[in-house]
Amino acid sequence: MRTRLLAALAAVALATPAAAQPAAPPRFFVAPAALAAELRGAQAPVLLDVGRPLATYDSAHIAGARHVQLVDVAIEKDGIAYELPGADTLRALFGGLGVDGTRPVVLYGEPLATARAFVALDWLGQADRVRVLDGGLDAWRAAGLPLTFGAEPARRATLAAPPRADLLVDAAWVDARRGDPAVAIIDARPLLEYTGATPGTGIARPGHIPGSPSLFWRRLLVEGTTALRPETELRRLLEEAGAAPGDTVVAYCRTGMQASWLYLVARALGYETRLYDGSYVDWARNPDRPTRAGRLP
Incomplete structure (x- = not known):
């Protein structure tokens, strides 16, 4: 009887899935x-x-x-x-x-x-x-991990690193790729700035770059925290914003700050990614560049 009971318990243990471990965060x-x-x-x-x-x-x-x-x-x-x-x-x-x-x-x-x-x-x-x-x-x-206080000693080094010519893009680069099905130009601002209802400081013409969907950068975080959403949710959000696997993602916002978080997450998910520094402030102050107000890209 004891042998059969131990065998049964062992079988249950083997059949019971291990407690789920937290998924490792994406690259970067x-x-x-x-x-x-x-x-x-x-x-x-x-x-x-x-x-x-x-x-x-x-x-x-x-x-x-x-x-x-x-x-x-x-x-x-x-x-x-x-x-x-x-x-x-x-x-x-x-x-x-x-x-x-x-x-x-x-x-x-x-x-x-x-x-x-x-x-x-x-x-x-x-x-x-x-x-x-x-x-x-x-x-x-x-996580209960320790903190300290006060200044930290300097540890100086020399960083010899040429900049990547392909990472930062300008208005002409973006304009030339509007409508390219392999390039997803995504606006990381809050929705009211995207629509033009609340333009934000320095915006000459409220709205967004035509053809660019909205994906507010905070939607990439678990609500109320600075922790990333699960990777499956991040991929869904990027794809809903028009970034299919294999596309190049171009992140922009008002000045480039909010777009930096979208840039980071897109890079972490494996997208070829560019940042339009200057972003919509730069775009909208040139009257020759088209703009669009409202919710539609």
Whole structure:
């Protein structure tokens, strides 16, 4: 009897599926527990805390993280706010933070600033070594992982990295590809800015680029958090916005900041991706460029 009971229990155990494990985040993202394990390893990544106020960083950050201000990765250029600085400026910035082109890099902080830093590093050809902490500092805290306070010692390096000529595109490039079935031009702004009902600062002609669907960047996050939605949901959202597998995704918004998060997610899902820096502010101030108001692309 005992032998038969043990055999039966073993059979049930084999037939019962194991408890579901959390799905690993897409490429370019790292879960808190995985990052904590890496930080205990022999080659810990360079950690960059991006876009949070300095006082907030000083009061609580992941040990070893260096502080990056928003103005380090988003400046005013040609009358448009939040543009990427030049390549020389970015090389000096990241090199001064310890990024040397060989060590892995992990970014966390304010979501849009973090995505902007990712775009900057991708432009410098570093994306294969860069990841973003999924869920940010909130997810790190929720996992019960430790924080520290105060300044971190400098670890300077030299970053020799030519910019990628194909990553940033301009209005002429975008205009030439409107209507191309293999290019999905997607607007990452809130719907009211997309329709033109609430244009936003600096918009000369409210609306959007004709032919570009709307996908507000926050829809890519779990509501109320900075954690990514499951990968299947992300792929569905991109496809609903017109990006079929194999397409090139062109992300734009008002100035390029919100589009940086869409750019990051599209890259993580394997799309060939471009960023229209300057975005709709740049597009709409040229009266020769067509615009469209309302919900229809």
